[in-house]
Amino acid sequence: MKQLLFTFLLFPLLIWSQSDFDKGKKLFESEKYEQAQTVFESLLKENPSNLRVIEYLGDIAANNKSWDKAIGYYKKLKQLKPSEANYFYKYGGALGLKAKEVNKFKALGMIGEIKDSFEKAIVLNPKHIEARWALVMLYMKLPSIVGGSESKAEQYSNELLKLSPVDGYLSKGQIDEHFGKYTSAEEQYKKAIAAGSAKIGSQMLANLKNKTKKSP
Numbered sequence: 001m002k003q004l005l006f007t008f009l010l011f012p013l014l015i016w017s018q019s020d021f022d023k024g025k026k027l028f029e030s031e032k033y034e035q036a037q038t039v040f041e042s043l044l045k046e047n048p049s050n051l052r053v054i055e056y057l058g059d060i061a062a063n064n065k066s067w068d069k070a071i072g073y074y075k076k077l078k079q080l081k082p083s084e085a086n087y088f089y090k091y092g093g094a095l096g097l098k099a100k101e102v103n104k105f106k107a108l109g110m111i112g113e114i115k116d117s118f119e120k121a122i123v124l125n126p127k128h129i130e131a132r133w134a135l136v137m138l139y140m141k142l143p144s145i146v147g148g149s150e151s152k153a154e155q156y157s158n159e160l161l162k163l164s165p166v167d168g169y170l171s172k173g174q175i176d177e178h179f180g181k182y183t184s185a186e187e188q189y190k191k192a193i194a195a196g197s198a199k200i201g202s203q204m205l206a207n208l209k210n211k212t213k214k215s216p
Contacts, residue, residue: 024056033060049080058090067098085125092117093134108146114138115147129167132156136171140178150179165195173204182212 024039037060043053058073074091081087095114099107115138121131135156142148153175161168173188185208192201 021053024053028056028060033063036060051077051081054080055087055090058094062090062094062097065097067094067101070094071098083124085121085128085131088117088124089121089128089131089134092121092131096134096138111138111142111147127163129160129164132160132163133167133171136160136175140175150175166192166197166201169195170197170201170204173208177204177208177211182208 020039020043024036024043027036027039037057040053040057043050044057047053054073054077058070058077061069061073071091071094074087074094077084077087078091092114095110095117099110099114115135118131118134121128136153139149139153139156157168157171157175160171169188169192173185173192176185176188186205189201189205189208193205
């Protein structure tokens with residue numbers, strides 16, 4: 001009887017919280033990030049361990065390029081639920097974007113944790129496409145002296161190909177284009193288009209053709 005009474009007393013609070021969450025979610029989806037942030041921060045005070053609320057606050061911070069705030073929220077998510085791949089992926093992504101804005105020496109010290117975060121996401125979810133894309137881009141763009149590797153980028157691109165032909169061909173095209181293998185890159189983009197990536201594949205192909213036209 002006491003449990004039943006407690007449930008009825010708590011019920012209006014649960015409805016109110018859910019209503020506020022839905023309000024914050026709609027504001028976020030409408031890109032009214034400042035208003036959504038106010039709603040979610042209020043909800044976080046009521047329940048500091050609400051994973052969905054923390055994730056939205058992290059996403060808002062990332063959208064605002066407030067990397068330290070985003071990193072803090074995603075780090076908290078990792079701690080609260082270390083089995084969720086996306087939390088490690090988002091944490092690594094926020095770290096990576098911050099690394100682009102700090103001095104080179106500080107950025108170098110962040111590379112290991114960025115890689116580890118993406119790799120952990122793949123361990124937790126072997127089908128995680130976004131984490132593999134992140135590793136392709138990371139290994140492709142880093143200078144070899146600090147860990148960049150064309151072969152490592154190709155390794156994750158091959159894994160993408162097995163999971164999603166479109167992503168595999170697009171990533172292979174990006175790698176080939178980055179390393180100046182333009183003929184091969186063109187072939188990969190055409191394969192991506194044939195596999196179903198009409199919009200993105202066509203755009204990458206067009207960008208490649210514009211680049212090669214400008215080349216001396």
